[in-house]
């Protein structure tokens with residue numbers, strides 16, 4: 589099968605492309621390299637003709653000819669302005685990429701007769717400050733995201749519903765918790781695991797924002813990639829949480845990483861940035877029934893694998 593992965597040079601998209609290639613799919617990856625990296629494509633390029641990479645913006649007119657040439661059966665849409673903080677500074681850019689870019693991708697998918705669009709939604713932001721933890725997918729019906737990023741990621745879900753009802757385009761939206769693992773950019777602002785780990789490995793002191801008691805649901809990259817693969821033939825028309833259901837505080841994460849690395853320094857402290865949630869964890873009951881998916885990586889094991897990767901970079 590030919591599949592197209594937008595955001596294919598990014599953290600999640602490149603890991604997904606590798607898995608799809610290993611399963612004998614032909615992969616067309618599109619990415620404008622704004623946060624993605626050519627270095628992430630090394631493994632995929634080893635598959636020769638089964639893999640094609642295009643340096644292109646998902647908002648570009650050139651996207652349609654590319655879809656027409658390759659006629660993907662399934663489109664994984666992961667390209668995004670993927671940070672909360674940049675979205676606070678520049679809501680226009682966020683909406684341009686995350687809404688107009690998404691609409692362009694879905695329109696192209698429809699025009700070439702693709703069977704399905706699988707979308708990377710954000711379980712950590714679309715529910716706003718959740719009333720109940722772990723948050724269920726139904727919470728999206730009455731939620732108010734705190735950041736432009738959460739707003740654009742949530743609005744995209746309504747567009748996917750529209751395209752399914754009126755244009756017959758099937759979709760599954762995977763609402764991802766805090767994904768961590770190899771290839772997450774330690775220089776970005778999103779990946780606290782790689783930021784903490786790389787700072788500790790370099791002998792520096794990571795900064796904990798706020799009191800560090802804020803919680804997140806950390807899910808390992810391999811588990812997330814597996815959820816996207818399960819969605820190829822399952823979860824039609826559904827929003828599906830992909831997380832662990834477990835809350836880990838930033839302080840707890842710091843201690844786990846310090847133990848794994850053997851780091852005995854003290855953290856720095858800084859003010860909690862705006863748009864940050866107090867608590868976050870996702871209910872994953874729907875993922876089990878709709879995608880036959882559950883996370884299998886324990887946090888300690890996933891962190892150890894991430895640290896081993898960072899040591900080798």
Ligand SMILES: NC(=O)c1ccc[n+]([C@@H]2O[C@H](COP(=O)([O-])OP(=O)(O)OC[C@H]3O[C@@H](n4cnc5c(N)ncnc54)[C@H](O)[C@@H]3O)[C@@H](O)[C@H]2O)c1
Nearest residue numbers: 595598599600620621622623624645646667668708764767
């Ligand atoms: N990492 C997480 O914890 C997490 C959580 C929830 C949702 N998500 C979503 O998963 C997807 C992948 O995130 P990631 O963590 O791999 O981030 P990432 O920044 O590594 O990947 C996003 C990719 O999209 C590309 N991109 C950005 N704008 C583009 C444009 N206009 N045209 C083409 N490509 C463009 C970037 O270059 C990058 O390679 C995003 O949609 C993100 O919102 C991630």
